[in-house]
Amino acid sequence: MIEVNELTKRYGGTTAVKDLSFTVRPGLVTGFLGPNGAGKSTTLRLILGLNEPSGGSVTVDGRPFRDRPRGLRHVGALLDAGDVHGGRTAAAHLAALARGNRIPRSRVDEVLAEVGLTGAARRRIGGFSLGMKQRLGIAGTLLGDPPVLLFDEPLNGLDPEGVKWVRGLFRRLAVEGRTVFVSSHLMTEMESTADELVVIGRGELIAAESLADFAARGTRSSVSVRTRQGAELTDLLTAEGADVRPVGGDGQGELLTVTGLSSERVAELAFRHRIMLGELTTGRSSLEEAFMELTADSIEYGARTAREPGANR
Numbered sequence: 436m437i438e439v440n441e442l443t444k445r446y447g448g449t450t451a452v453k454d455l456s457f458t459v460r461p462g463l464v465t466g467f468l469g470p471n472g473a474g475k476s477t478t479l480r481l482i483l484g485l486n487e488p489s490g491g492s493v494t495v496d497g498r499p500f501r502d503r504p505r506g507l508r509h510v511g512a513l514l515d516a517g518d519v520h521g522g523r524t525a526a527a528h529l530a531a532l533a534r535g536n537r538i539p540r541s542r543v544d545e546v547l548a549e550v551g552l553t554g555a556a557r558r559r560i561g562g563f564s565l566g567m568k569q570r571l572g573i574a575g576t577l578l579g580d581p582p583v584l585l586f587d588e589p590l591n592g593l594d595p596e597g598v599k600w601v602r603g604l605f606r607r608l609a610v611e612g613r614t615v616f617v618s619s620h621l622m623t624e625m626e627s628t629a630d631e632l633v634v635i636g637r638g639e640l641i642a643a644e645s646l647a648d649f650a651a652r653g654t655r656s657s658v659s660v661r662t663r664q665g666a667e668l669t670d671l672l673t674a675e676g677a678d679v680r681p682v683g684g685d686g687q688g689e690l691l692t693v694t695g696l697s698s699e700r701v702a703e704l705a706f707r708h709r710i711m712l713g714e715l716t717t718g719r720s721s722l723e724e725a726f727m728e729l730t731a732d733s734i735e736y737g738a739r740t741a742r743e744p745g746a747n748r
């Protein structure tokens with residue numbers, strides 16, 4: 436379990452993380468989502484005690500991570516797969532990690548097998564592809580058999596087969612009762628990976644809930660309807676409080692997008708007023724749309740700061 440309490444981190448004039456509070460529970464894969472620069476990496480570094488918070492606190496299984504000796508047995512973390520000594524072999528890199536954390540050497544071969552790198556164990560990391568480095572980084576997180584695992588953008592550089600494998604691994608780690616916290620700036624990556632979401636924008640919490648709840652919150656349910664009596668139907672639905680927009684039309688009638696009324700209600704009203712419908716469909720905006728909608732402010736903010744004279748990002 437990871438508990439983040441009113442966490443704040445300032446770098447000079449920049450507030451990277453502001454009053455952030457959320458809990459990451461065991462037995463689930465929790466996606467940590469936010470646009471670029473939202474503060475995900477900063478939060479992960481604060482969880483790991485790699486940076487000192489400006490305010491608030493964070494605990495891992497009830498204690499600050501820094502207080503734990505032999506960290507890899509408590510938390511496995513992959514922050515930057517490229518941050519490895521290129522001159523070392525994969526096996527030597529993991530053996531050094533194991534030694535530093537008093538983990539038996541036998542675990543090295545086990546985790547290399549687990550991530551599919553047995554054949555590359557004696558090769559130098561410098562020649563590894565990004566995908567192989569991600570696998571090696573993941574092997575490092577598994578070394579101490581920890582109850583809590585953190586991954587910063589772990590799907591970067593993986594091919595579709597690698598992505599499928601990582602998803603299966605995260606699922607298994609969660610089923611084993613571990614806490615699995617995975618950051619990404621892409622909702623599409625999390626859609627089939629996570630059970631729960633923590634979404635941040637501009638360093639502040641936007642949502643901490645299940646995928647279903649998040650989708651429902653951002654969803655603007657709309658109904659598409661085609662009719663030859665467009666003007667009549669528009670008046671009728673508008674009087675019921677709906678927002679009706681013409682989005683095209685052809686010989687089959689006018690196509691309208693209706694928000695604020697269910698398809699059942701649209702059908703009922705049309706039937707009662709003898710308006711013939713040629714088509715009636717419900718469109719639910721996807722998780723991706725909910726994500727775009729709810730983080731729109733943070734993205735606009737990013738674009739604005741980028742245009743400011745002297746802004747360096």
Ligand SMILES: Nc1ncnc2c1ncn2[C@@H]1O[C@H](COP(=O)(O)OP(=O)(O)OP(=O)(O)O)[C@@H](O)[C@H]1O
Pocket residue numbers: 446449450451469470471472473474475476477478620748
């Ligand atoms: N060491 C630092 N010094 C100054 N500013 C920093 C530092 N680290 C992060 N920041 C700033 O804090 C903000 C959050 O950055 P962070 O890297 O945590 O975001 P992120 O969500 O991980 O983004 P990305 O997906 O692009 O990695 C950004 O404005 C960034 O420029």
